[in-house]
Amino acid sequence: MDYSHERRExxxxxxxxxxxxxxxxxICVGLRDDTVSILIGGEAGQGITRSGSLLGTALMRGGLSxxxxxxxxxxxxxxxxxxxxRASGREVYxxxxxxxxxxxxxxxxxxxxxxxxxxxGGIILDEELQFTxxxxxxxxxxxxTVPLTTMAKELGGPExxxxxxxxxxxxxxxxxxxxxxxxxxxxxxxxxQELIEMNRKAVDMGYxxxxxxxxxxxxxxxxxxxxxxxxxxxxxxxxxxxAVQAGCKFYAAYPMTPASPILDYMAAHDAETGMAVIQxxxxxxxxxxxxxxxxxxxxxxxxxxxxxxxxxTEALGFAAMTETPVVVNIGQRPGPSTGLxxxxxQGDLLFAIHASQGEFPRIVVAPGDVEECFYITxxxxxxxxxxxxxxxxxxxxxxxxSHRSVEPFDPQRIPIDRGRLTVVDEWRGExxxxxxxxGDCVSPRLLPGTLNAVVQGNSNEHDELGYSTxxxxxxxxxxxxxxxxxxFIENEVASLExxxxxxxxxxxxxxFGWGSTKGPAREALKLxxxxxxxxxxVQIVYLEPFPSEDVRRELARGGTNILFEGNATAQLxxxxxxxxxxxxxxxxLRYDGRPFNPSDIRDRVMEALGR
Amino acid sequence: MSxxxxxxxxxxxxxxxxxxxxxxxxxxxAILQLxxxxxxxxxxxxIGCHGKITxxxxxxxxxxxxxxxxxxxxxxxxxxxxxxxxGYAGDGDAFNIGxxxxxxxxxxxxxxxxxVHDNMIYGLTTGQTSPTSRQGFKTKTTPxxxxxxxxxxxxxxxxxxxSFVARGFAGEPKHLVELFKQAITHRGFAMVDxxxxxxxFNKVNTYEFYRQRxxxxxxxxxxxxxxxxxxxxxxxxxxxxxIGVFFREERPTYLEGFPALRDGPLAGRELKPDxxxxxxxxx
Numbered sequence: 001m002d003y004s005h006e007r008r009e010x011x012x013x014x015x016x017x018x019x020x021x022x023x024x025x026x027i028c029v030g031l032r033d034d035t036v037s038i039l040i041g042g043e044a045g046q047g048i049t050r051s052g053s054l055l056g057t058a059l060m061r062g063g064l065s066x067x068x069x070x071x072x073x074x075x076x077x078x079x080x081x082x083x084x085x086r087a088s089g090r091e092v093y094x095x096x097x098x099x100x101x102x103x104x105x106x107x108x109x110x111x112x113x114x115x116x117x118x119x120x121g122g123i124i125l126d127e128e129l130q131f132t133x134x135x136x137x138x139x140x141x142x143x144x145t146v147p148l149t150t151m152a153k154e155l156g157g158p159e160x161x162x163x164x165x166x167x168x169x170x171x172x173x174x175x176x177x178x179x180x181x182x183x184x185x186x187x188x189x190x191x192x193q194e195l196i197e198m199n200r201k202a203v204d205m206g207y208x209x210x211x212x213x214x215x216x217x218x219x220x221x222x223x224x225x226x227x228x229x230x231x232x233x234x235x236x237x238x239x240x241x242x243a244v245q246a247g248c249k250f251y252a253a254y255p256m257t258p259a260s261p262i263l264d265y266m267a268a269h270d271a272e273t274g275m276a277v278i279q280x281x282x283x284x285x286x287x288x289x290x291x292x293x294x295x296x297x298x299x300x301x302x303x304x305x306x307x308x309x310x311x312x313t314e315a316l317g318f319a320a321m322t323e324t325p326v327v328v329n330i331g332q333r334p335g336p337s338t339g340l341x342x343x344x345x346q347g348d349l350l351f352a353i354h355a356s357q358g359e360f361p362r363i364v365v366a367p368g369d370v371e372e373c374f375y376i377t378x379x380x381x382x383x384x385x386x387x388x389x390x391x392x393x394x395x396x397x398x399x400x401x402s403h404r405s406v407e408p409f410d411p412q413r414i415p416i417d418r419g420r421l422t423v424v425d426e427w428r429g430e431x432x433x434x435x436x437x438x439g440d441c442v443s444p445r446l447l448p449g450t451l452n453a454v455v456q457g458n459s460n461e462h463d464e465l466g467y468s469t470x471x472x473x474x475x476x477x478x479x480x481x482x483x484x485x486x487x488f489i490e491n492e493v494a495s496l497e498x499x500x501x502x503x504x505x506x507x508x509x510x511x512f513g514w515g516s517t518k519g520p521a522r523e524a525l526k527l528x529x530x531x532x533x534x535x536x537x538v539q540i541v542y543l544e545p546f547p548s549e550d551v552r553r554e555l556a557r558g559g560t561n562i563l564f565e566g567n568a569t570a571q572l573x574x575x576x577x578x579x580x581x582x583x584x585x586x587x588x589l590r591y592d593g594r595p596f597n598p599s600d601i602r603d604r605v606m607e608a609l610g611r
Numbered sequence: 612m613s614x615x616x617x618x619x620x621x622x623x624x625x626x627x628x629x630x631x632x633x634x635x636x637x638x639x640x641a642i643l644q645l646x647x648x649x650x651x652x653x654x655x656x657x658i659g660c661h662g663k664i665t666x667x668x669x670x671x672x673x674x675x676x677x678x679x680x681x682x683x684x685x686x687x688x689x690x691x692x693x694x695x696x697x698g699y700a701g702d703g704d705a706f707n708i709g710x711x712x713x714x715x716x717x718x719x720x721x722x723x724x725x726x727v728h729d730n731m732i733y734g735l736t737t738g739q740t741s742p743t744s745r746q747g748f749k750t751k752t753t754p755x756x757x758x759x760x761x762x763x764x765x766x767x768x769x770x771x772x773x774s775f776v777a778r779g780f781a782g783e784p785k786h787l788v789e790l791f792k793q794a795i796t797h798r799g800f801a802m803v804d805x806x807x808x809x810x811x812f813n814k815v816n817t818y819e820f821y822r823q824r825x826x827x828x829x830x831x832x833x834x835x836x837x838x839x840x841x842x843x844x845x846x847x848x849x850x851x852x853x854i855g856v857f858f859r860e861e862r863p864t865y866l867e868g869f870p871a872l873r874d875g876p877l878a879g880r881e882l883k884p885d886x887x888x889x890x891x892x893x894x
Contacts, residue, residue, distance in 0.1 A: 276689045292682065
């Protein structure tokens with residue numbers, strides 16, 4: 001293993017951001033901390049997520065940092081559905097377990113979520129719901145009744161206008177400027193004047209109604225400019241944008257939660273991006289098309305969840321054997337089998353690393369937040385082409401579908417590197433062989449269509465020209481050539497910050513994790529700090545090849561190590577044990593389909609510390 | 612280019628007398644007669660005896676995995692529609708494991724010539740039943756004779772919306788050359804089901820069996836533009852077995868559904884991505 005290139009002694013620790021970059025001063029009376037959380041709940045089909053992201057956008061425009069996540073059942077109408085929005089004048093990285101305001105579009109929402117309300121918190125609900133305070137198990141929360149249905153009728157709008165009225169009410173109760181929301185509505189529904197007028201009026205009605213009657217939290221935002229044109233994508237949005245910016249020209253996929261939004265996005269923008277986008281008959285078709293397109297010279301990608309990836313495993317080996325660059329995004333959800341179709345999990349790590357028969361090099365990488373979804377997807381295309389291997393980008397439902405306000409992505413940060421792909425009209429030199437053995441094990445790649453070259457991709461074991469062979473000599477030479485790439489991949493990955501850390505340098509406790517655990521863990525560091533515990537979070541970003549040296553170093557820093565994962569068997573723990581021999585004494589696992597809450601992480605750490 | 616120049620020099624491992632030789636020779640002839648430069652052709656093959664054909668014709672090749680010839684070939688064609696894409700599949704490849712893809716490639720009308728090497732038996736795995744095995748046909752896995760009604764490649768293709776449907780016979784190479792040429796130049800998805808004797812494992816559907824039965828549709832005045840007539844002809848199997856073009860129609864190909872392909876093939880273009888126009892919707 002060659003780690004001889006220049007190594008840095010943990011300069012990647014992001015000490016500054018622990019205390020939070022302050023975007024804007026937010027002074028609130030009645031909040032538990034410096035954040036405000038709003039939960040909008042109702043039935044599926046009531047436009048919950050849409051309303052949540054509208055409100056989130058308005059708060060972001062007002063200069064706040066915003067995180068929004070949803071939970072919904074696998075059905076289209078009915079069933080309980082909610083969107084949870086958390087905003088603050090400092091950077092927020094996840095939801096937490098408590099909320100200040102619940103917007104109950106149905107009665108069930110109040111009953112399900114009352115336990116999450118802080119003392120002094122409140123529930124906004126429709127006057128028509130016939131709900132009395134006695135039905136709640138709490139007497140320390142307020143009921144803000146608003147005639148949502150009556151007002152919607154007054155406006156002559158559909159039932160969904162109730163949501164907009166409720167959003168106006170929210171802004172009155174938390175004391176935020178409601179004109180920004182009206183602007184967001186005007187932009188969102190651009191060109192549909194009637195809709196704009198109705199919804200703008202709805203905001204005013206809800207706002208004024210509550211302003212006149214109720215006293216809420218009275219948050220006051222310091223006046224001034226809003227945040228500098230931030231954006232609020234989901235992880236899926238960021239993966240899609242990353243693929244576009246990487247020059248992906250072929251996207252084939254079969255709909256599966258939580259990856260479907262990527263397919264929807266690609267299909268909606270195919271003309272602008274110049275990408276061929278196909279909804280295929282199956283995941284098997286999707287990845288085989290991607291291999292075909294990759295062989296013919298395109299940057300190509302598919303995305304799915306664990307079930308779809310199960311179907312893709314044979315063709316993953318096809319990509320590996322033909323040394324065709326492909327990028328596969330797996331948005332994990334709980335299994336086995338159909339599992340919890342619309343929930344989150346981190347249960348496919350070892351599967352992704354080991355999927356498909358035989359031995360071949362691959363890269364498995366797990367972004368932890370929206371920014372990493374963008375930049376790592378771009379990196380994935382470079383790695384796939386440079387090493388002519390499959391690259392798997394692991395996300396999960398929580399990351400894929402949660403919104404977070406971020407600085408605009410920098411499209412120049414990761415320049416496109418197509419490795420050994422040569423686009424020429426005519427090949428000159430010795431007879432072209434698709435699998436020529438080279439010093440770094442990567443063969444020159446030509447487009448089929450190049451004069452004087454026969455480009456032969458072969459799923460059978462083959463010789464340097466690509467023709468099938470079973471002779472022991474060439475067989476071993478080809479295996480060695482493919483597997484020989486690993487050393488070069490390891491070197492490259494080592495330069496991509498495969499392990500990232502945030503928190504106190506002199507931490508007494510180090511949290512280890514991967515993927516979307518990053519957000520709640522970052523928030524937990526702050527909670528721990530408030531509890532007098534100096535902590536650090538170590539995120540393992542590249543999981544195959546495994547950055548053993550970096551991980552070993554972090555493990556050996558002293559203090560208590562504790563592992564957090566969204567699965568039942570501590571799969572990262574298994575990997576760490578395999579590669580370093582280290583066993584964790586303390587583990588926090590969550591496998592009920594929900595993401596970690598920062599306060600759960602804090603509590604588990606305190607338990608491990610015996611405090 | 613000569614026939615010899617299309618030879619890869621790779622040792623051929625088909626059984627002497629294998630129907631695949633007729634298909635191989637006919638395909639090389641078709642390529643030569645059409646005058647398509649070798650670098651403009653990509654052959655995509657599946658798994659089975661037929662799959663070796665990409666080792667034996669010196670054009671670009673992609674030897675795919677079992678049953679996935681059509682999705683792989685679709686990926687190649689969409690990536691570079693300037694290339695001529697020829698898919699090769701066995702009857703197991705095409706109508707067992709790959710049947711799902713077949714219907715979709717046909718209804719999409721992807722411009723691919725799809726050659727099915729139909730020997731009604733699993734050869735490379737040494738003699739198991741195939742989806743086109745006739746009822747009662749005894750194999751290692753059907754000791755009492757095949758029970759299932761065989762798949763009819765022609766009616767399948769017609770029902771799925773294939774815009775070119777033909778059947779050839781490996782024992783009539785000249786006729787086969789003509790069918791291949793038409794399939795390759797057809798604008799859209801073109802299937803040629805080739806009756807291919809397996810001299811080792813199929814002792815029923817032999818050269819002699821077919822020679823006694825096949826007749827050319829064109830000799831009987833069949834109208835390939837008539838879907839219903841094509842379907843009736845496709846059902847004919849017994850004392851007389853029709854070969855030739857059953858059905859042909861012109862309709863928009865799959866390529867026309869992609870705005871990205873309007874300015875020519877995607878492969879080989881310089882990448883100049885720019886998301887600046889796409890981010891506003893997230894603000």
